[in-house]
Amino acid sequence: MLKLERRATPSSIMSVASPLLAAVGMLVTGFVLFKVLGKDPVEAFYLFFVKPVSTTYGIGELLLKTTPLLLCGLGLALGFRANVWNIGAEGQLTMGAIAGGGVALWFGDSESAFAMPLMLLAGVLGGMAWAAIPAFLRTRFNTNEILVTLMLVYISQLVLSWLVHGPWRDPQGLNYPQSQGFGDAETMSILISGTRVTWGIVYALGLALVAWIFSQKTFAGFRMQVAGLAPAAAAYAGFSEKRNIWIALMICGATAGLAGVCEVAGPIGRLQQQISPGYGFAAIIVAWIGRLHPIGVVFGALLMSLLYLGGEAAQMGMGLPSAITGLFQGLLLFYLLAADLFITFRLKRVAPVEANTLKPPVQAETAA
Amino acid sequence: MQRRTFLKMWSMATAVGLAMAAPVAAPAAEPLKVAFVYLGPRSDGGWTQQHDLARLALEKAMGSAIKTTFVENVPETADSERVFRQLAADGNKLIFATSFGYMEPLQKVAKLFPDVKFEHVNGFKTAANITVYEPRFEEGFYLIGTIAGLMTKTNTLGFIGSFPIPSVMRNINAMALGAQAVNPKIKVKPIWVNTWYDPGKERQAADTLIAQGADNVAQNTDSPASIQAAQEKGTYAFSIDADMSSFGKKAQLSGSTEDWSGYYIDETKKVLDGTWTGNRRIRWGLKEGLVVMAPLNPDIPPEVVKVFEEKKAAIIAGTLNPFAGPIKDNTGKEMVPAGGKMSEATFSSLNWYVEGVEGTVPK
Numbered sequence: 001m002l003k004l005e006r007r008a009t010p011s012s013i014m015s016v017a018s019p020l021l022a023a024v025g026m027l028v029t030g031f032v033l034f035k036v037l038g039k040d041p042v043e044a045f046y047l048f049f050v051k052p053v054s055t056t057y058g059i060g061e062l063l064l065k066t067t068p069l070l071l072c073g074l075g076l077a078l079g080f081r082a083n084v085w086n087i088g089a090e091g092q093l094t095m096g097a098i099a100g101g102g103v104a105l106w107f108g109d110s111e112s113a114f115a116m117p118l119m120l121l122a123g124v125l126g127g128m129a130w131a132a133i134p135a136f137l138r139t140r141f142n143t144n145e146i147l148v149t150l151m152l153v154y155i156s157q158l159v160l161s162w163l164v165h166g167p168w169r170d171p172q173g174l175n176y177p178q179s180q181g182f183g184d185a186e187t188m189s190i191l192i193s194g195t196r197v198t199w200g201i202v203y204a205l206g207l208a209l210v211a212w213i214f215s216q217k218t219f220a221g222f223r224m225q226v227a228g229l230a231p232a233a234a235a236y237a238g239f240s241e242k243r244n245i246w247i248a249l250m251i252c253g254a255t256a257g258l259a260g261v262c263e264v265a266g267p268i269g270r271l272q273q274q275i276s277p278g279y280g281f282a283a284i285i286v287a288w289i290g291r292l293h294p295i296g297v298v299f300g301a302l303l304m305s306l307l308y309l310g311g312e313a314a315q316m317g318m319g320l321p322s323a324i325t326g327l328f329q330g331l332l333l334f335y336l337l338a339a340d341l342f343i344t345f346r347l348k349r350v351a352p353v354e355a356n357t358l359k360p361p362v363q364a365e366t367a368a
Numbered sequence: 369m370q371r372r373t374f375l376k377m378w379s380m381a382t383a384v385g386l387a388m389a390a391p392v393a394a395p396a397a398e399p400l401k402v403a404f405v406y407l408g409p410r411s412d413g414g415w416t417q418q419h420d421l422a423r424l425a426l427e428k429a430m431g432s433a434i435k436t437t438f439v440e441n442v443p444e445t446a447d448s449e450r451v452f453r454q455l456a457a458d459g460n461k462l463i464f465a466t467s468f469g470y471m472e473p474l475q476k477v478a479k480l481f482p483d484v485k486f487e488h489v490n491g492f493k494t495a496a497n498i499t500v501y502e503p504r505f506e507e508g509f510y511l512i513g514t515i516a517g518l519m520t521k522t523n524t525l526g527f528i529g530s531f532p533i534p535s536v537m538r539n540i541n542a543m544a545l546g547a548q549a550v551n552p553k554i555k556v557k558p559i560w561v562n563t564w565y566d567p568g569k570e571r572q573a574a575d576t577l578i579a580q581g582a583d584n585v586a587q588n589t590d591s592p593a594s595i596q597a598a599q600e601k602g603t604y605a606f607s608i609d610a611d612m613s614s615f616g617k618k619a620q621l622s623g624s625t626e627d628w629s630g631y632y633i634d635e636t637k638k639v640l641d642g643t644w645t646g647n648r649r650i651r652w653g654l655k656e657g658l659v660v661m662a663p664l665n666p667d668i669p670p671e672v673v674k675v676f677e678e679k680k681a682a683i684i685a686g687t688l689n690p691f692a693g694p695i696k697d698n699t700g701k702e703m704v705p706a707g708g709k710m711s712e713a714t715f716s717s718l719n720w721y722v723e724g725v726e727g728t729v730p731k
Binding site for chain 2: 064174272
């Protein structure tokens with residue numbers, strides 16, 4: 001008989017192996033699934049994981065889609081480590097896009113060199129302003145930030161919808177809900193020619209490094225980690241919970257806002273009703289796959305991005321339904337959470353209990 | 369019930385397809401690759417499903433001369449550009465983009481692939497290799513108005529709108545005009561839900577409209593929620609895109625649905641025989657069989673059916689134009705003079721309500 005037993009110390013081997021085990025579990029399940037569906041698994045895996053990145057354009061697309069996932073994932077991971085449950089990165093992204101896009105529209109077709117820096121700044125500030133609402137409500141009124149950040153997502157989308165239907169609508173656009181296209185100086189330059197990937201990915205990777213330094217090497221980062229791991233200890237040490245909440249939400253607002261402005265100033269090139277296919281929510285998975293670690297988040301974002309592209313390729317190449325993307329993402333998270341159990345627990349063989357002996361009331365231990 | 373309706377539409381589409389496919393010459397060695405890009409899932413029970421049924425009818429009609437591919441759930445974000453580009457790079461020579469939000473990405477990709485032919489639904493930007501196609505929804509909605517105007521007891525109709533874009537504004541106005549032509553006392557109450565598909569919001573809107581006395585509710589959103597609401601409250605509703613009577617047998621009086629198969633077969637044949645051109649703006653309606661009225665509810669009295677059939681025949685014959693003047697907006701300003709027709713510019717940028725529609729267009 002096997003029993004779950006808490007490890008004396010969390011296993012460092014398992015914490016590295018867990019994402020790899022999850023990936024293997026996802027692949028094995030996918031293999032069986034393709035077999036059952038009567039599709040050639042090898043071809044399916046080729047379409048899913050190789051074909052999307054077999055051209056320069058494909059790699060550009062991978063990086064392009066990684067950018068917002070990585071930016072949002074970085075901000076979220078820092079917050080999650082400090083027990084700040086911001087799930088509204090999508091709304092902060094939208095507000096960043098609105099603020100940055102607003103600046104772009106104000107510049108119009110101007111060739112000013114200030115346009116792009118100001119747009120990026122506005123995007124960052126827009127995201128921060130939106131994240132300041134739940135930070136204020138949580139620190140002042142102890143409001144649950146999960147609900148507030150989520151509800152603010154819908155509000156931000158309605159604000160965007162109102163703007164593109166109303167004041168910011170393209171006067172030449174026959175009443176279609178979109179703004180004018182941004183000018184050349186208001187569009188981010190392309191990083192690799194022949195692709196759509198912009199300098200946004202460079203900012204995102206740079207910020208991953210900054211986030212790593214922040215969380216590993218600074219006192220503020222240390223305070224936030226302690227607050228997440230042992231809130232009582234953090235309080236005893238006199239670390240301000242309020243300050244942690246503000247820092248966590250401001251950072252995520254900034255990175256998500258930057259992600260938003262990079263989308264509208266990059267591949268989209270205008271404001272329109274929908275600018276994100278749910279990056280802010282997918283980034284929650286990214287943060288967890290990346291072990292809430294800035295460098296891990298980079299790989300998590302790349303993998304999630306590849307799953308999106310692979311799902312499209314599998315549809316085009318094999319006629320598989322688009323649900324295949326969500327299925328693989330779900331499998332990955334499912335196996336990851338399952339494998340994570342073994343970071344703090346291990347399986348132990350115990351002797352079977354005799355039927356006639358008095359059974360002690362066994363309390364099944366559950367994952368904390 | 370729903371399945372039966374699908375089968376019926378399917379067989380209809382196939383029959384049309386087979387009839388039209390007959391004269392096609394022996395298929396070329398290399399099949400023409402035709403791709404479809406969908407905003408929603410194929411099984412959405414409405415808009416996307418109708419396109420996919422037509423894709424299957426196209427495959428059936430053209431046999432080995434073509435090969436179709438589809439990509440579903442493609443959002444109107446930066447993602448659609450990649451999908452179009454990938455499809456073009458994969459050798460698809462005719463690509464149908466079935467949502468208006470694909471307009472800008474399509475412009476970019478079409479420039480990169482001048483030998484690929486693109487067709488865009490409900491947009492307004494054409495190019496040498498982009499043709500725009502749209503249904504004359506207003507004909508269907510005019511006839512919805514005809515039935516609703518005669519069936520209402522409160523003289524109040526409801527309309528659940530998605531987004532106040534021109535193609536939707538045409539529908540609410542056409543419904544109002546169709547109803548007023550048979551019942552001058554008609555008022556139309558709109559509610560905009562700012563979504564194409566959200567059963568919860570649509571249900572709420574339907575309940576609100578019914579509570580305000582709208583005993584006939586039409587919709588420009590995709591779920592059957594308003595049919596279900598009407599079924600429970602004992603009022604009437606109209607479906608869109610597909611027949612939704614399985615959700616409310618008594619409530620659904622009719623509806624404006626689409627059968628795209630004829631159009632897709634036609635355009636594919638044009639590509640095969642080399643007569644396809646870009647820069648076209650095609651509108652097909654009842655006459656061409658793209659707009660199809662959902663089966664009439666047997667509870668509709670014969671005298672109403674008679675008026676409906678007359679109006680339908682007149683639209684098909686071209687003697688009845690839903691937007692013939694005089695048309696006033698709901699502030700009383702004359703927008704189309706008596707004896708005149710709505711100009712193309714007004715038609716394609718419509719953003720005002722006709723007389724009898726309440727409220728102001730959300731900006």
